[in-house]
Amino acid sequence: xxxxxxxxxxLTKVFATxxxxxxxxxxxQPGEVLGFLGPNGAGKSTTMKMLTGFLxxxxxxxxxxxxxxxxxxxxxxxxxxxxxxxxxxxxxxSVRGFLTFIAEIRGFRKAACQQRLNEVVxxxxxxxxxxxxxxxxxKGFRRRVGLAQAIIHDPKVLILxxxxxxxxxxxxxQVRQLIRGLSKDKIVIISTHxxxxxxxxxxxxxxxxxGKLVADGTPLELESRSRYHQAVTLVTGTPLDxxxxxxxxxxxxxxxxxxxxxxxxxAEPGAVIYPQISALVSERGWKIREMDVERGRLDDVFRSxxxxxxx
Amino acid sequence: xxxxxxxxxxxxxxxxxxxxxxxxILIFLVLSGLFTFYLGGFYERGQADxxxxxxxxxxxxxxxxxxxxxxxxxEERKSxxxxxxxxxxxxxxxxxxxxxxxxxxxxGMSLLLTFPMVLTVNYLGEPDNGIIVAAYLGSWLLAGxxxxxxxxxxxxxxxxxxxxxxxxTACFLFIVSGLPMVLDAFNWAPQWLIDAVASLSFPVRFxxxxxxxxxxxxxxxxxxxxxxxxxxxxVVIDLKKAV
Numbered sequence: 001x002x003x004x005x006x007x008x009x010x011l012t013k014v015f016a017t018x019x020x021x022x023x024x025x026x027x028x029q030p031g032e033v034l035g036f037l038g039p040n041g042a043g044k045s046t047t048m049k050m051l052t053g054f055l056x057x058x059x060x061x062x063x064x065x066x067x068x069x070x071x072x073x074x075x076x077x078x079x080x081x082x083x084x085x086x087x088x089x090x091x092x093x094s095v096r097g098f099l100t101f102i103a104e105i106r107g108f109r110k111a112a113c114q115q116r117l118n119e120v121v122x123x124x125x126x127x128x129x130x131x132x133x134x135x136x137x138x139k140g141f142r143r144r145v146g147l148a149q150a151i152i153h154d155p156k157v158l159i160l161x162x163x164x165x166x167x168x169x170x171x172x173x174q175v176r177q178l179i180r181g182l183s184k185d186k187i188v189i190i191s192t193h194x195x196x197x198x199x200x201x202x203x204x205x206x207x208x209x210x211g212k213l214v215a216d217g218t219p220l221e222l223e224s225r226s227r228y229h230q231a232v233t234l235v236t237g238t239p240l241d242x243x244x245x246x247x248x249x250x251x252x253x254x255x256x257x258x259x260x261x262x263x264x265x266x267a268e269p270g271a272v273i274y275p276q277i278s279a280l281v282s283e284r285g286w287k288i289r290e291m292d293v294e295r296g297r298l299d300d301v302f303r304s305x306x307x308x309x310x311x
Numbered sequence: 312x313x314x315x316x317x318x319x320x321x322x323x324x325x326x327x328x329x330x331x332x333x334x335x336i337l338i339f340l341v342l343s344g345l346f347t348f349y350l351g352g353f354y355e356r357g358q359a360d361x362x363x364x365x366x367x368x369x370x371x372x373x374x375x376x377x378x379x380x381x382x383x384x385x386e387e388r389k390s391x392x393x394x395x396x397x398x399x400x401x402x403x404x405x406x407x408x409x410x411x412x413x414x415x416x417x418x419g420m421s422l423l424l425t426f427p428m429v430l431t432v433n434y435l436g437e438p439d440n441g442i443i444v445a446a447y448l449g450s451w452l453l454a455g456x457x458x459x460x461x462x463x464x465x466x467x468x469x470x471x472x473x474x475x476x477x478x479x480t481a482c483f484l485f486i487v488s489g490l491p492m493v494l495d496a497f498n499w500a501p502q503w504l505i506d507a508v509a510s511l512s513f514p515v516r517f518x519x520x521x522x523x524x525x526x527x528x529x530x531x532x533x534x535x536x537x538x539x540x541x542x543x544x545x546v547v548i549d550l551k552k553a554v
Contacts, residue, residue, distance in 0.1 A: 049394070052398040053397075053398055054394055054397050054398050054552065055552060074400050074402070075400075077398055077399060077400040078400040080398075082395075082398045084391065084394040084395060084398070085391075086391060088390055088391035088392045088393075088394055088395050089392060089395060090321075090325065090390075090392055091390065092325055092328040092329055093321075093324075093325065093328065097321075097324070101317065101321045102399070104314075104317045105314055105317055105318075105399050105400070105401060106399070106400070107313070133328070149395075
């Protein structure tokens with residue numbers, strides 16, 4: 001039994017007759033920031049609710065730092081910080097009152113409690129709203145209060161359910177900076193359906209669909225499963241000789257993007273086509289405004305995995 | 312157990328963060344005064360006691376206590392904060408008891424604010440203050456029983472209005488179970504069943520405390536009722552968390 005990681009073992013949850021989470025098994029190592037992906041209704045939130053001890057699994061279990069979520073729920077909850085979907089909190093309390101309450105529940109008293117409070121207030125820049133009631137705060141501030149609540153006891157495990165959902169781009173950036181700034185020995189699990197987030201903060205991504213695991217790898221690995229992996233896009237004002245481009249070794253297809261006046265050439269799996277295309281362009285003297293190589297499109301991989309289309 | 316006071320003080324604070332506390336106290340004091348002087352005929356009775364005041368408490372509580380209790384869990388569930396609360400490292404016992412105790416202490420506070428009644432009756436005559444203390448204790452226990460029922464009903468319903476109606480109904484049954492109109496409906500039943508139904512009645516238990524007789528059985532009756540309904544609350548919360 002490993003005391004430093006999270007292990008999900010055949011975790012299953014049934015609502016009525018639907019298996020919302022279906023025999024889910026994977027593990028997360030310390031230092032990993034796991035992106036937990038899936039379409040709405042795939043079972044992400046339900047899985048997180050089981051990990052945090054809010055819901056009880058119908059079968060299977062998970063171990064967090066060696067503690068079983070079914071039998072040692074209290075221990076698990078002590079180790080863990082959790083931001084539930086929509087960041088629920090007590091709206092009629094002030095930010096100070098609310099965070100003090102959480103710190104006291106977490107066992108901090110007097111000076112220690114004050115110190116924890118000061119630390120998260122500084123980290124999440126909550127100083128200007130400290131004595132406002134939470135109901136009167138903007139969405140961005142409310143979310144930060146939710147995050148402050150989750151990290152106030154410096155937890156080993158942080159579970160964040162859609163932490164940036166509904167925030168503006170600046171606020172999203174702030175939240176991501178915060179997640180990146182967490183110390184390196186923690187385990188962070190973030191559920192999201194914003195794919196740019198995964199490449200921005202996660203070291204690993206797990207995709208689930210209909211409660212089942214459908215992919216598990218680094219964001220780079222997942223991107224390389226896209227049909228756009230190594231694809232080359234040419235932006236040009238003039239029509240090009242498409243037949244000659246298609247005839248190049250390794251090129252498997254061609255897509256027109258009339259809106260952007262560009263062409264995308266797809267690569268055969270494992271092939272690198274950039275050099276050939278570049279050579280052809282200079283040989284023919286084509287005027288190209290832009291030429292990009294793609295790493296692959298995560299949204300494309302996501303779509304094909306979660307809808308069952310072929311890659 | 313260390314976290315129990317933290318929960319109680321947060322809950323208690325939340326009553327005063329909204330106008331709820333002040334409105335409740337105001338209405339409680341006004342109504343209890345009206346009942347005592349007009350319906351109870353406090354002056355006309357010409358006796359130096361507070362039975363005109365206490366006799367109406369079961370009926371006063373019937374509508375006021377459910378209003379206090381309805382938000383206990385329904386609001387947590389509606390705002391989603393129940394998920395926050397239930398994923399903090401605290402036990403079911405601490406949460407259910409803490410919320411109840413806060414509401415009960417608040418009801419006790421409102422009750423203590425009726426102290427001018429005690430001053431008045433002491434000014435007008437020479438009442439037996441021992442009886443008054445016992446009656447206050449009885450009234451507080453009664454409020455606790457109503458609150459525990461309300462806590463369970465609030466856990467059952469996501470909607471506060473439904474929680475309110477369910478609580479009023481359940482409390483009403485406990486009030487009327489000693490009245491002849493209910494007991495007559497049981498005339499087909501064996502005597503022990505009739506006795507059992509009658510013994511559930513709040514007013515019967517309450518009036519003996521109101522006479523200054525602190526019978527351990529009556530106190531135990533209220534306390535065990537509170538414990539039973541709070542246990543039911545914990546079960547309901549576990550069952551209905553997901554919804």
